[in-house]
Amino acid sequence: MKAFIILVLIFLGGCQVADEQPIQVDFNDMDEIYEKIMELSESKTCSNSSNWKFTAIGSKPCGGPTGYIAYPNDINEKEFLDLVERYTKLQAEYNQKNNMASDCMYVISPTRVVCENGKPVFQYD
Numbered sequence: 001m002k003a004f005i006i007l008v009l010i011f012l013g014g015c016q017v018a019d020e021q022p023i024q025v026d027f028n029d030m031d032e033i034y035e036k037i038m039e040l041s042e043s044k045t046c047s048n049s050s051n052w053k054f055t056a057i058g059s060k061p062c063g064g065p066t067g068y069i070a071y072p073n074d075i076n077e078k079e080f081l082d083l084v085e086r087y088t089k090l091q092a093e094y095n096q097k098n099n100m101a102s103d104c105m106y107v108i109s110p111t112r113v114v115c116e117n118g119k120p121v122f123q124y125d
């Protein structure tokens with residue numbers, strides 16, 4: 001019986017989770033996309049708040065966005081929003097594959113963007 005248990009333990013010790021690599025690739029893809037999003041978002045100095053918009057970004061495991069991101073409206077908006085959508089979908093898939101948990105708190109949407117010291121800042125009414 002001891003030999004059988006030892007054999008089973010040796011066998012199971014050599015097993016790997018088959019889905020581990022794709023999950024890591026998803027996370028790496030998310031990281032690269034997020035860097036591109038931030039690069040576009042921060043590509044302009046905020047001097048006139050009427051030239052800025054915002055959108056939801058990310059996916060909480062309980063549902064809803066992880067936050068909001070401001071962006072200047074003189075960038076390629078379609079490219080930017082496509083990246084945000086792709087990032088959000090990848091994060092939702094990552095959360096589901098990894099059974100992620102979160103605080104499940106609702107993230108309040110800002111009402112507008114104002115410029116402070118050259119940076120976009122959200123305001124809430």
